[in-house]
Every structure is written in C-alpha cells, then in structure tokens.
Amino acid sequence: MRDFGDLHSLIADYASGDFGRQKMALKVISGAYLPSLEPKEIGSGKMKTLVEDILREHGCFVEHGKGGGLYPQSVYAVLNLAKHSGTEEDRRWGASLMFRMLEELGKRAAEDRSYVKHAADAALLSASLAQIVGAAQASRARLAWAN
Numbered sequence: 001m002r003d004f005g006d007l008h009s010l011i012a013d014y015a016s017g018d019f020g021r022q023k024m025a026l027k028v029i030s031g032a033y034l035p036s037l038e039p040k041e042i043g044s045g046k047m048k049t050l051v052e053d054i055l056r057e058h059g060c061f062v063e064h065g066k067g068g069g070l071y072p073q074s075v076y077a078v079l080n081l082a083k084h085s086g087t088e089e090d091r092r093w094g095a096s097l098m099f100r101m102l103e104e105l106g107k108r109a110a111e112d113r114s115y116v117k118h119a120a121d122a123a124l125l126s127a128s129l130a131q132i133v134g135a136a137q138a139s140r141a142r143l144a145w146a147n
Helices: 005-015 019-032 045-057 072-084 088-111 118-146
Strands: none
Touching (some): 005 019, 005 045, 019 045, 019 072, 045 088, 072 088, 072 118, 088 118
C-alpha cells in the first residue's frame, strides 16, 4: 500500500483555506476516488471528514460562483468517496449527504425565485444518489449470488 500522507496533508491544507482553495480540494478529491483505483490504495476516512467539513461550512451547498448554482465537484467528491470503498457504511454516508444537499437545494429554490439552475442541480444530485443506491443494490446482488 502506498503512503498518501503528503496528499492528505496537502488536501487538508486546501480544505481549511478560503473558498477557492476549498473548491480545489473538492475537485482533487472527486478526481482521486475513481473506480479505477483499488479501494485500499487511498484511505477515504480522512477525505470524508474534509468533505463533510467543507459542506458543513457552506450549509451543505457549495456554490459554483458563476450563476450561484451547485458546484458539481462537491457532488462528485461525495459520490466517488461513497462508491470507492464498496462498503455499506460509505454508501450510507454518501446517501445521507446527498439527501442533505437536496434538502438545502429545495430551501434555496424556495427562498430565491431567481435561482434558475435548481432543476439542473436537482437532476445532478438525483442521478448521483441513484448511482449510490445502484451500487448498494449491485453489492447485495453479488452477495446473494455468492451464497
């Protein structure tokens, strides 16, 4: 197993920085946790904490900046971390955050009628949540097949 301590430290530094640096941390996390990497290759526990901290700081809704829509890498970071390890616990973690993001999206859409990207943002969150649920169902089907 490789030591990714330096990577964790670098991303943690970005995650604790200003808004621009936090968005860069989400971008790196969303790209680092892809299905092509082995689940044990990069520890996801520390990264989940960083993502949670960034989302918590922004009320579970990281804005893109241009037009005020949802920053897609915040969704992809959650999605990829939730699917990366293949554990039920990580999928529940991801689904829970997706639901909180959807809830915040609904609040923002209700409060701000000029928020025109809410349908596209809701579609992104819904599709990502569907991927997490689909991964859980596939995992259960593999277990049932193995038994």
